[in-house]
Each structure stands twice: as structure tokens, then as C-alpha cells.
Amino acid sequence: MRISVEEVFETVKMTLDHHFDIRTVTLGINLKDCMDRNIKNLTRRIEKRIIEKGALLNKFADETENRYGIPITNRRISVTPASLLLEPLPKTKASAVTLAKSLDRAAKKAKIDFIGGFGALVQKGMTSSDKLLIESIPQALSKTQRVCSFLNLASTKAGINMDAVVKSSRTIKELSRLTLNGIGCAKVAVFANVPEDNPFMAGAHHGVGEPDFSLNIGISGPGVVRNVVLQNPDCDLTQLSEVIKRTVFKITRAGELIGRQMAELMDVDFGIVDISLASTTSAGDSIAEIIEAMGVAQMGLPGSTAALAMLMDAVKKGGAMASGSVGGLSGTFIPVSEDAGMIRAVQDGTLNLEKLEALTSVCSVGLDMFAVPGSTPPEALSAIIADELSIGVINNKTTSVRVIPVPRKKPGDIVHFGGLLGSAPIMEVNKTPSTKFVNRKGRIPPPIQSLRN
Amino acid sequence: MPKKKNSQICIVTVTGVDKVGIIAKLANAMSKDNINIVDVNQKIMEDYFVMTMALDMVDANCSMTKLKKQLDTIGRQMALKITVQDETIFKAMHRI
Numbered sequence: 422m423r424i425s426v427e428e429v430f431e432t433v434k435m436t437l438d439h440h441f442d443i444r445t446v447t448l449g450i451n452l453k454d455c456m457d458r459n460i461k462n463l464t465r466r467i468e469k470r471i472i473e474k475g476a477l478l479n480k481f482a483d484e485t486e487n488r489y490g491i492p493i494t495n496r497r498i499s500v501t502p503a504s505l506l507l508e509p510l511p512k513t514k515a516s517a518v519t520l521a522k523s524l525d526r527a528a529k530k531a532k533i534d535f536i537g538g539f540g541a542l543v544q545k546g547m548t549s550s551d552k553l554l555i556e557s558i559p560q561a562l563s564k565t566q567r568v569c570s571f572l573n574l575a576s577t578k579a580g581i582n583m584d585a586v587v588k589s590s591r592t593i594k595e596l597s598r599l600t601l602n603g604i605g606c607a608k609v610a611v612f613a614n615v616p617e618d619n620p621f622m623a624g625a626h627h628g629v630g631e632p633d634f635s636l637n638i639g640i641s642g643p644g645v646v647r648n649v650v651l652q653n654p655d656c657d658l659t660q661l662s663e664v665i666k667r668t669v670f671k672i673t674r675a676g677e678l679i680g681r682q683m684a685e686l687m688d689v690d691f692g693i694v695d696i697s698l699a700s701t702t703s704a705g706d707s708i709a710e711i712i713e714a715m716g717v718a719q720m721g722l723p724g725s726t727a728a729l730a731m732l733m734d735a736v737k738k739g740g741a742m743a744s745g746s747v748g749g750l751s752g753t754f755i756p757v758s759e760d761a762g763m764i765r766a767v768q769d770g771t772l773n774l775e776k777l778e779a780l781t782s783v784c785s786v787g788l789d790m791f792a793v794p795g796s797t798p799p800e801a802l803s804a805i806i807a808d809e810l811s812i813g814v815i816n817n818k819t820t821s822v823r824v825i826p827v828p829r830k831k832p833g834d835i836v837h838f839g840g841l842l843g844s845a846p847i848m849e850v851n852k853t854p855s856t857k858f859v860n861r862k863g864r865i866p867p868p869i870q871s872l873r874n
Numbered sequence: 875m876p877k878k879k880n881s882q883i884c885i886v887t888v889t890g891v892d893k894v895g896i897i898a899k900l901a902n903a904m905s906k907d908n909i910n911i912v913d914v915n916q917k918i919m920e921d922y923f924v925m926t927m928a929l930d931m932v933d934a935n936c937s938m939t940k941l942k943k944q945l946d947t948i949g950r951q952m953a954l955k956i957t958v959q960d961e962t963i964f965k966a967m968h969r970i
Contacts, residue, residue, distance in 0.1 A: 423913060423928065424885065424926075424961065424964040424965065424968060425915075426915045426916070426917045426919070426924055426925075426926050427917075427919065428964055428967075428968040429885055429887050429924075429926045429964055430887070430889075430917075430919055430922070430924045430926075431968075432959075432963065432964055432967055432968075433887045433889065433957055433959075436957075437889075437955060437957075484939075487938055487939050487942055488938055488959070488960045489959050489960055489962075489963040490957050490958065490959035490960075490963070491959075491963065671967040671968065672967075674966040674967050675963055675966060675967050677966070678962060678963060678966040679963075
């Protein structure tokens with residue numbers, strides 16, 4: 422049956438009026454076979470591979486964009502966790518920084534704006550290379566533009582590695598000091614239960630269980646979902662959930678088609694479709710505004726958590742029906758600085774750090790892109806991270822923290838990062854850090870998997 | 875040798891204000907590039923004039939990228955939004 426005018430118009434309107442796009446195509450690249458005891462050999466091999474494949478990624482993304490008329494906003498690369506690549510090298514910070522610079526150079530030559538994977542999985546313990554990598558992050562990320570870092574500090578199976586949490590907090594503070602307005606910290610995400618196939622920065626990496634290459638796709642569409650919610654102002658919540666499901670089904674199908682087409686053109690395995698709703702700073706492309714369109718007076722007020730939970734569930738149901746390859750984070754991002762409605766809620770006082778944490782218990786992907794005063798002690802950051810990761814560990818889900826301590830700023834100030842990263846109002850953090858608790862260090866044991874009430 | 879495809883359907887969508895000569899202008903551009911028009915529909919929806927045109931590009935003398943550029947030019951001249959997309963995207967989104 423030929424496609425009707427109504428169906429065509431619905432799709433065209435999604436892209437023209439409601440910012441529907443493929444948010445990212447991310448090519449995962451295995452670099453394990455590039456490892457060497459000599460850093461020059463390692464960097465030569467990885468640069469060759471990244472540049473070759475990265476250039477193809479841009480070429481085919483442009484072609485696919487033209488063919489289907491749906492913008493592919495970001496083209497990115499994720500690689501094998503860098504701490505593994507460091508294992509055979511001399512145990513110096515210089516090795517890690519050289520590796521980061523090499524990844525940066527390769528990304529630049531391939532015209533890729535971000536490359537993820539400069540990170541480590543340390544949920545249970547740290548090897549000497551892992552420690553070195555964490556310590557090198559401030560230098561590595563302040564001296565590069567395109568490299569992103571992830572650290573998996575906790576998992577449901579291993580618990581929370583508090584030694585690594587404390588170490589990471591110090592790293593984040595140091596990185597903030599070395600970059601303008603702490604902007605470098607936007608390139609570091611710490612996780613519980615990090616997915617191996619997440620296409621979204623800053624946490625993307627090409628996991629150890631992945632093939633040589635894998636093409637992962639992140640759809641988007643908060644604007645599209647907000648529009649259908651606005652079109653249905655009077656239906657009950659059961660019906661509203663149905664409407665959201667149907668819309669997410671459609672956008673996920675578009676993502677799956679484009680992902681498979683890209684993978685075929687590049688002659689690599691198709692990985693996953695990440696169905697996360699990801700906001701942007703454009704007007705209307707906001708998760709907070711979906712919650713408000715659902716009827717909550719403003720994001721952060723009572724009702725927000727229930728509305729977000731319902732939205733999240735409808736997104737997952739629609740997405741899972743549309744594609745057998747849903748993976749990655751597949752949640753709803755609520756980054757503060759990148760979402761106009763979230764910024765407004767913080768400025769109007771309806772959303773504080775504590776409510777933000779509560780919201781993250783029903784959606785991925787944690788406390789994202791929020792700014793705190795530069796004077797916040799590392800122990801307070803450690804406590805915030807431990808709280809957020811424990812939500813992921815106990816509930817068997819991914820949570821993360823991407824915090825930006827902004828030097829010389831106080832609550833109520835706003836810092837403009839520009840571009841995709843938006844603007845962040847500085848959030849109030851309680852001045853009394855739980856120093857004694859975090860400095861006990863050790864590992865918070867993994868939770869019991871029965872008696873789940 | 876790969877078998878030649880029988881058809882490659884693309885959908886052109888025109889939105890904006892209805893006026894004389896839209897179809898004529900598009901049809902003229904298509905015929906120059908040996909593109910077969912297989913279906914045309916139009917409707918007024920939400921105050922938009924919407925016209926869809928199904929094209930078979932299998933014997934076309936130009937690529938989709940080039941066609942897109944030509945349609946952009948026509949769109950600018952006539953103050954219309956014109957898009958062209960492979961039909962499979964609509965099938966994926968609207969058919970189970």
C-alpha cells in the first residue's frame with residue numbers, strides 16, 4: 422500500500438518543526454590488537470585505524486542523511502577502554518597523556534568532534550594502569566579537545582569501589598582547575614553499570630565484549646514527543662502513555678533503518694539503537710518541557726518523578742516494539758545545562774540537587790551536566806557520586822555523574838559553556854561534606870538480589 | 875554482477891502556500907533527469923498545503939543529492955519547503 426499524504430506529512434513535520442534527528446552515529450572500534458610495549462607503535466596503529474574508518478563514517482553519514490532526509494547531527498567514535506591499552510606500556514603518566522593526544526589527533530584528522538573511551542572499568546579494583554589513567558585525566562583532557570573519558574566505579578555485581586570514587590573526585594576537581602570554567606569536566610562521566618555499547622558522549626566506549634567494529638545509533642526526539650503530548654491535552658494518563666509509545670515506535674524505526682543502512686555501507690556489524698530522549702538547547706527540544714506538557718506545573722515540583730517514570734516506561738515500550746536491537750543507555754537524559762526547561766526550573770527554585778537525584782532513580786542517566794561551586798570539597802563530590810551510583814547498583818540500572826565544579830562561582834550564578842553544552846546555573850551543595858564516611862574507603866559490597874522490596 | 879533494481883521510489887513533499895505552476899515546475903525538472911513520476915497527491919492539513927509526489931529514480935540521470943539541490947532551488951524561487959526522501963523511511967515508520 423502506497424504511503425498516504427498524512428503519513429508523509431507526519432514524518433516531514435517531525436524533522437521540519439520538531440527537531441527530529443538521529444542524534445548520533447557512533448562507530449565502536451576495537452583497538453586491543455594495536456597494543457604494544459612501545460608507545461610509538463601503539464599510536465601509529467591506532468591513528469591509522471581511526472582515521473581510515475572515521476573518514477568513511479562522515480562520508481556515509483552524509484549520504485544516508487541525504488537519502489532519508491533526516492539529519493544525522495553527530496558522528497562519533499568510541500574505542501576500547503584506554504586503560505587496557507596502557508597495560509603493556511611503561512607505567513608513567515606521560516604514556517597516558519601521549520595516548521590521549523594520539524586519539525585527539527586521529528579524531529581531528531578524521532573530522533570527528535568527540536572520541537570516547539579514555540577510561541577504565543574499576544568497579545572492583547584498580548590495576549596500576551587504571552590508577553595511572555585516572556591520575557592522568559586532568560592533564561590528558563586539558564591538553565586535548567576531542568577526547569572523552571568514562572570511569573565505571575560501581576556495578577550491581579561488584580558494589581561500589583569507594584577508593585576509586587575518592588580518586589575520581591580529586592581528578593574531577595583538578596581537571597576543573599585546569600580548564601576555563603571547569604568545562605573539561607563535561608568530558609568526564611563516572612558510572613555504575615556502564616553499558617558497553619552506549620553511543621552517547623561523554624560515556625561512550627567500545628566494550629571488551631564487542632566485535633572489531635560496531636555501528637551504534639542514538640535517536641532523539643524530545644521535541645516530537647512534546648508535540649504529541651501537547652496535541653493530547655485532555656486524555657487520561659493511560660491514553661497518553663499509548664500516544665507516546667506510538668510516537669517513539671516511529672522514531673525508533675527510523676533510527677533502526679538508518680543504523681542498519683550505515684552499517685551496511687561501512688561493512689561493519691550493526692550494534693544497537695539507543696532510544697534515549699536527549700534534549701538540546703533548542704527551544705522545544707526539552708525533557709522538562711515534556712513533563713510540563715504532561716501537566717506538572719514546573720519540572721522538579723511534586724508529580725515530576727511520576728511523570729518522568731511514566732514517560733520513561735512508554736519510551737522503552739515503544740522502542741522495544743520497534744527494534745530488536747535496543748541497547749546502550751536507552752533512557753531519558755535530564756542534563757541540567759543542555760535543557761532549557763531544566764535550567765529554568767533550577768533558576769526558579771523548583772529543582773534542586775536532591776530532587777534531581779530523586780528523578781534519576783526512574784530514568785537514566787544520572788546527575789548530568791550540573792554545575793556546583795568551585796569551592797565544593799572533593800569529599801562532597803565523592804559523597805554525591807556515591808549516592809548516585811548506589812541508586813544504579815541497588816536498582817540494577819545504569820546511573821552516572823557528570824559534575825562541573827566551576828571555579829570562583831557561587832550558587833545562583835550562571836556559567837555559559839556554549840554550543841551543545843549550553844549554560845549551567847550553579848546549584849547549591851550542602852557545605853558539610855561527609856568526610857568521615859567517604860574517607861573510610863574500601864568497597865561497598867554488592868547488594869542482595871533477593872528480598873526485593 | 876548485482877541484479878539491476880526494478881524500481882527505487884522516493885517521495886517528494888512540498889509544503890507551503892498553494893499557487894499556480896508547482897506541479898509543472900517539478901514535472902519539468904523530473905523529466906530533464908529522466909525521473910518517472912508514479913503518483914501525485916495533495917491535501918490541506920493544519921493550514922498547510924501539502925503535496926506528495928512519488929518518483930521512480932531507477933533510470934534517473936542524477937543522484938539524490940543533485941535532485942535535492944535542484945528542489946531546494948525551486949523551493950526558494952516559489953517560497954515552498956520541498957524535501958525528498960527514500961520511500962523506505964516512511965514504510966519503516968508507518969508500517970509494521
